[in-house]
Amino acid sequence: MRASRLLSELLLLQNRGRMTATELAAELEVSVRTVYRDIEALSASGVPVYADRGRAGGYQLVDGYRTRLTGLTEEEAQSLSLAGLPIAAAELGLGTVLAAAQLKLYAALPAELRDRAGTVAQRFHLDVPGWHRGIESPPRLGELAESVWHSQRIRVRYRRWGDQEARRTLEPLGLVLKAGNWYLAARAAGGGEPGVRTYRVSRIVDLTVLDERFERPADFDLTEYWREWSAEFEQRLYPRIAVVRMSAMARDLVPFYCGAVGVGAVHAAGRAPDENGWLRVELPVESTVAAVGQLLRFGAEIEVLEPEDLRAQVADAIRRSAALYG
Structure with missing residues (x-):
C-alpha cells in the first residue's frame, strides 16, 4: 500500500510540478504528517525531490527528472475504459485503480501532450445521468x-x-x-x-x-x-401512437418529458408549424393509463387529436382536475 502511495506521489510531482504537503495529502486522502514521511522516504531512495520553504513553497522534482515506473497493471488498463465516468468506476470498485492508471498515463506522455490532455480535461466533462437523478448505488x-x-x-x-x-x-x-x-x-x-x-x-x-x-x-x-x-x-414501452398538436413551449419540453423518442417524433413531423406556432406530431406513448399522465404533464401546451379513446380520457382527467380546484 505504501509503495503504491509513494509512486502516486512521485507521479503527481512529475505531472503537476510544485505541490504543497497539504495538496498532496488531499489528493491521496492521507495526513500531512504521512506526506512528510513519504517525501523523506523518496529522498532517501535517491529521488531528487526538494522543498521550497515559505508561503509559496512546496515540493518539486529537480528539473528534467522523470521516472519510468509507469507500466499499467491489468486492472489499471481495464479501468481506463471508464476514464470519463469516475463515479461509475467508483461504484464498480475501480475508483483508486482508475486514478492510478490516469496518473501513469499522464506521466508517460511528453510534456506537450500532457499539457494538452490536461487542458482537454479542464474544458470537457462527461456527465451521464439525467437531471434530478444520480447514479444508483446497488449494494452488491x-x-x-x-x-x-x-x-x-x-x-x-x-x-x-x-x-x-x-x-x-x-x-x-x-x-x-x-x-x-x-x-x-x-x-x-x-x-x-x-x-x-x-x-x-x-x-x-x-x-x-x-x-x-x-x-x-x-x-x-x-x-x-x-x-x-x-x-x-x-417498441414494447411505447406501443401506441398519439397524434397531437404541440405549441412551441411543448416542443421545448419534449426532451424532458418524452426523452429521445419524443425528440425523434418532433423531428420526424416533416412540416412547418401553423400560423399560431403549433405543430402536428405523431408521438409514441405508453399504454393508455400511463399515456394520460405523460400527456397531462404538458398542461395546456398540447392537444390530443387521436386516437379518440385517449383524447376522451385526457379530457376526462382535465375535467376532474378542474373540479378539484373549483
Whole structure:
C-alpha cells in the first residue's frame, strides 16, 4: 500500500510540478504528517525531490527528472475504459485503480501532450445521468462486477415487476449504465431460459457469487446486444401512437418529458408549424393509463387529436382536475 502511495506521489510531482504537503495529502486522502514521511522516504531512495520553504513553497522534482515506473497493471488498463465516468468506476470498485492508471498515463506522455490532455480535461466533462437523478448505488454492485470480470456464475433472488420474486442461476456477461441505472446482461446457467436477458441491478434482492466458472460466448458483443435490446424495449414501452398538436413551449419540453423518442417524433413531423406556432406530431406513448399522465404533464401546451379513446380520457382527467380546484 505504501509503495503504491509513494509512486502516486512521485507521479503527481512529475505531472503537476510544485505541490504543497497539504495538496498532496488531499489528493491521496492521507495526513500531512504521512506526506512528510513519504517525501523523506523518496529522498532517501535517491529521488531528487526538494522543498521550497515559505508561503509559496512546496515540493518539486529537480528539473528534467522523470521516472519510468509507469507500466499499467491489468486492472489499471481495464479501468481506463471508464476514464470519463469516475463515479461509475467508483461504484464498480475501480475508483483508486482508475486514478492510478490516469496518473501513469499522464506521466508517460511528453510534456506537450500532457499539457494538452490536461487542458482537454479542464474544458470537457462527461456527465451521464439525467437531471434530478444520480447514479444508483446497488449494494452488491462490486461483487457483481467481479463475477463479470472473472466469468463466475451467480445465484440471485430477483424482484420482478409487480413485486413477484424469482430465483435464477445466471452467467453474467456485462454491465451497462443507462441514465443513472445499472443493468446486467446475463444468460441462464444450465440451459434454462434461452438467450441473453437484461436485469435491473437494483432489483436483485440477494446475490451469491458461485465458485463455478463458465465459458463466455465468443460472439457476444455487449454494445451490439444493448443497442438491439434498447430498440426492442422502446417498441414494447411505447406501443401506441398519439397524434397531437404541440405549441412551441411543448416542443421545448419534449426532451424532458418524452426523452429521445419524443425528440425523434418532433423531428420526424416533416412540416412547418401553423400560423399560431403549433405543430402536428405523431408521438409514441405508453399504454393508455400511463399515456394520460405523460400527456397531462404538458398542461395546456398540447392537444390530443387521436386516437379518440385517449383524447376522451385526457379530457376526462382535465375535467376532474378542474373540479378539484373549483
